Amino acid sequence: MSPRHRNTQLGFGATAKQPGARPRREADARHTVDPAACELLEEAKARGIATAFDRFLAQQPQCTFGLDGLCCRVCIQGPCRINPKKAGMDRGICGARDYTIVARNLARAIAGGTACHSDHGRHIALTLLHVAQGEIGEENYRITDEDKLRRIAQRIGLETAGVPVAELARRVALAALADYGRYTDEPCTWLDTTITSGRQAKFRHCGINPSAIDRAVTEIMNQTAMGMDADPVNIIFGGLRTALADYTGMHISTDLSDVLFGTPTPIVSQANLGVIDPDYVNIATHGHNPTLSSLVVDAAAALAEEARQAGAKGVNVVGICCTGNELLMRDGVYLASNVSGQELAIMTGALDAMIVDVQCIMPSVRAVAECYHTCVIATNPLVKIPGTYHVDFREEKALETAKEMVRLAIQSYGRRDPDKIRTTDHRQDVVAGWSLEAFTDLLAGLDRDRPVKVLTDAILEGEIRGVALFAGCNNLKVAQDSSHLAILKGLLANDVFVVATGCSAGAAAKAGLMAPGSFEQFGGEGLKRFLGRLRDAAGTKYGLPAVFHFGSCVDNTRAADLWTAMARELGVDVPKVPFVASAPEAMHEKAVSIGSWVVAMGIPTHVGVMPHIEGSELVYGVGTQVAHDVYGGYFILDPNPESAVARLLDALEYRVWKLRVHRKAAERFGTTLSTVY
Ligand code: NFS
Ligand code: SF4
Numbered sequence: 299m300s301p302r303h304r305n306t307q308l309g310f311g312a313t314a315k316q317p318g319a320r321p322r323r324e325a326d327a328r329h330t331v332d333p334a335a336c337e338l339l340e341e342a343k344a345r346g347i348a349t350a351f352d353r354f355l356a357q358q359p360q361c362t363f364g365l366d367g368l369c370c371r372v373c374i375q376g377p378c379r380i381n382p383k384k385a386g387m388d389r390g391i392c393g394a395r396d397y398t399i400v401a402r403n404l405a406r407a408i409a410g411g412t413a414c415h416s417d418h419g420r421h422i423a424l425t426l427l428h429v430a431q432g433e434i435g436e437e438n439y440r441i442t443d444e445d446k447l448r449r450i451a452q453r454i455g456l457e458t459a460g461v462p463v464a465e466l467a468r469r470v471a472l473a474a475l476a477d478y479g480r481y482t483d484e485p486c487t488w489l490d491t492t493i494t495s496g497r498q499a500k501f502r503h504c505g506i507n508p509s510a511i512d513r514a515v516t517e518i519m520n521q522t523a524m525g526m527d528a529d530p531v532n533i534i535f536g537g538l539r540t541a542l543a544d545y546t547g548m549h550i551s552t553d554l555s556d557v558l559f560g561t562p563t564p565i566v567s568q569a570n571l572g573v574i575d576p577d578y579v580n581i582a583t584h585g586h587n588p589t590l591s592s593l594v595v596d597a598a599a600a601l602a603e604e605a606r607q608a609g610a611k612g613v614n615v616v617g618i619c620c621t622g623n624e625l626l627m628r629d630g631v632y633l634a635s636n637v638s639g640q641e642l643a644i645m646t647g648a649l650d651a652m653i654v655d656v657q658c659i660m661p662s663v664r665a666v667a668e669c670y671h672t673c674v675i676a677t678n679p680l681v682k683i684p685g686t687y688h689v690d691f692r693e694e695k696a697l698e699t700a701k702e703m704v705r706l707a708i709q710s711y712g713r714r715d716p717d718k719i720r721t722t723d724h725r726q727d728v729v730a731g732w733s734l735e736a737f738t739d740l741l742a743g744l745d746r747d748r749p750v751k752v753l754t755d756a757i758l759e760g761e762i763r764g765v766a767l768f769a770g771c772n773n774l775k776v777a778q779d780s781s782h783l784a785i786l787k788g789l790l791a792n793d794v795f796v797v798a799t800g801c802s803a804g805a806a807a808k809a810g811l812m813a814p815g816s817f818e819q820f821g822g823e824g825l826k827r828f829l830g831r832l833r834d835a836a837g838t839k840y841g842l843p844a845v846f847h848f849g850s851c852v853d854n855t856r857a858a859d860l861w862t863a864m865a866r867e868l869g870v871d872v873p874k875v876p877f878v879a880s881a882p883e884a885m886h887e888k889a890v891s892i893g894s895w896v897v898a899m900g901i902p903t904h905v906g907v908m909p910h911i912e913g914s915e916l917v918y919g920v921g922t923q924v925a926h927d928v929y930g931g932y933f934i935l936d937p938n939p940e941s942a943v944a945r946l947l948d949a950l951e952y953r954v955w956k957l958r959v960h961r962k963a964a965e966r967f968g969t970t971l972s973t974v975y
Contacts, residue, residue: 330778334724366913405537411891416547430467496871514543541894569807572725573632578614585655597700620850636804647718651707743835764950770881781882788943793824815841872900873930
């Protein structure tokens with residue numbers, strides 16, 4: 299462990315920046331620890347096809363001004379690359395100091411992530427609105443989970459009794475859309491109605507309640523422009539307001555996707571590139587938004603006969619990234635890979651089409667596809683990739699368009715080059731579909747009235763040590779999946795109950811950590827006892843996994859709902875709940891915005907790749923230390939998986955210890971629970 303990342307006993311408080319220390323990892327020559335990806339990278343080498351793994355190496359060494367967050371390009375007098383330690387170079391042309399530049403860059407990354415998630419949520423809300431108003435035919439979309447719709451309506455304070463379902467859906471959709479454009483100062487509904495009263499008070503007190511998502515993004519772009527805010531703390535507060543807007547948009551996405559496509563329930567499927575089966579017409583759906591991909595699944599089923607006529611056994615839809623997670627958890631669609639494996643799926647030579655919607659789509663998929671028969675189809679007006687097909691996807695003729703794309707895949711199947719087929723056998727069984735509702739049902743097997751108490755009791759009694767959320771991407775600074783898996787296995791062996799989303803869930807799934815019954819293999823004694831009790835009580839048809847798949851990245855809000863439920867059950871605010879988060883291989887701006895709201899919600903949050911904030915001791919200190927005092931959450935920035943495990947366990951232990959002490963004191967003196975964290 300480098301001195302920079304020394305830990306205090308409390309699990310927080312990284313030491314101040316040591317000049318000259320650079321704990322970043324060297325480029326990991328292993329590239330990936332995924333056995334399927336290894337095989338396909340060999341294939342790439344043999345064929346002379348460049349992948350992101352090669353281009354990452356070609357980029358080395360990366361610019362240290364950029365890595366430190368000290369390069370400012372906010373105005374076109376710049377770029378100003380500053381060095382806080384060098385006289386004359388210690389500020390930008392306008393006089394902006396290290397802390398201003400680093401904080402601005404960070405806040406703008408949060409704005410980028412928020413824009414992605416919230417636009418996704420807006421899209422879903424508009425789809426629901428159009429369904430409710432009868433503008434989209436039943437064959438395309440319908441309200442699948444009326445119960446959830448009613449629960450959401452009640453939560454946000456709408457009258458539900460006697461209101462017909464379509465009208466209720468219309469009102470819920472309009473309430474969601476109001477969170478985008480409210481012009482008064484009340485907080486966003488989806489934020490305010492899903493958090494603890496303690497968090498409500500905290501956000502009000504700090505003045506970081508967003509009143510509207512679009513406004514938060516606009517404001518932070520204004521606040522961080524040339525000649526605007528120079529106070530790093532004020533900029534960070536603005537960044538957190540934006541991050542809470544991100545949370546709002548994500549929660550809207552999750553809630554309304556459940557209404558339209560169904561709330562996930564446990565489902566068994568498979569993961570890794572071996573799910574691409576050369577006997578079938580293979581279509582990968584890649585991106586994030588389930589509105590498109592769920593229709594591709596329907597269209598594939600409808601056109602199976604056409605595929606058979608073309609000589610295939612049928613149509614096999616597989617998923618990549620979060621669209622893959624959405625389809626896996628609702629329809630049991632195979633998950634082919636996470637973000638770093640997208641090019642490799644094409645290199646199997648048996649992928650007939652890749653249909654992409656939004657986000658995390660590397661433009662290079664087109665270049666790789668050029669060496670193969672794969673037809674890449676872009677579908678969103680905001681995502682056009684030169685040289686690919688562009689199909690204009692509209693909700694009102696969604697099924698028709700999806701069929702058109704499946705037919706393109708069937709035609710493409712006929713153009714396969716048998717010499718280039720290089721599929722792999724690596725695939726793992728997965729049990730996915732753990733919405734919070736499904737997980738609560740599982741807990742209810744042991745306590746029907748207070749299911750969440752089953753979890754909190756197991757922690758207080760020491761059977762398990764707490765809960766960890768694994769989230770975030772692959773980042774090629776780390777061998778693909780290596781950090782996810784090392785930290786996951788470390789926590790499981792130490793009896794931490796683990797849920798995962800996004801590409802972290804993909805890593806766990808591909809490595810067999812979500813296989814039915816896998817908790818017996820990876821869990822410590824306490825975790826095995828806990829999950830064994832749950833399995834026996836629920837009498838589930840499937841075995842329980844070691845890591846629970848909580849969905850796509852927007853579904854991190856399902857995990858947030860879990861810690862909120864635990865806080866309510868324990869009678870405390872979130873900063874006292876034994877819950878930690880980790881993004882071992884964070885990459886996207888979306889990961890920056892998620893990490894920021896997770897910290898503001900009160901959760902210790904590990905990030906395994908250094909964010910671009912090392913250029914300012916002040917900003918670094920705010921994220922790793924001051925944040926704890928204000929919000930109870932803080933960043934643990936540590937690229938070393940072993941020390942990350944130790945620090946996450948420390949953080950859990952500290953919370954459990956404090957919870958026990960405060961409970962004992964309250965019992966002894968007959969007082970209410972201390973609110974100190
Ligand atoms: Ni999340 Fe999901 Fe993956 Fe990262 Fe990209 S797919 S939205 S951003 S890379 S986890
Ligand atoms: Fe340079 Fe200031 Fe312009 Fe940034 S805003 S590029 S520091 S002059």
